[in-house]
Amino acid sequence: MFVHTVFFWLKEKDNDEARQALHEGLKELATIAEIQTAYVGTPASTRRPVIDHTYDFSITFIFPDKATQDIYQDHPDHHKFIDACSSLWDRVQVYDAVS
DSSP states (O other): OEEEEEEEEESSTTOHHHHHHHHHHHHHHTTOTTOSEEEEEOOOSOOOTTOOOOOSEEEEEEESSHHHHHHHHTOHHHHHHHHHHGGGEEEEEEEEEEO
């Protein structure tokens, strides 16, 4: 299994249109067929010293293996998402894990 988790920080945190556009873009991204399981979310209300809640959105996409995740990385819809939404975020942090 290959788990791809990405955190996004908006450039304009108080811009509701930008927030909605990124959320819609992430939900559309999650429909790519190679993704086995997809989660799109926002920070939970939990507050402990070890929790980073500064991000605005996160995705966790699960693939059967790295080869399938590689297909996703080069998928036209993934590139379309980046082209359409990259102007909305200030920072992106990726964590990939295998099991």
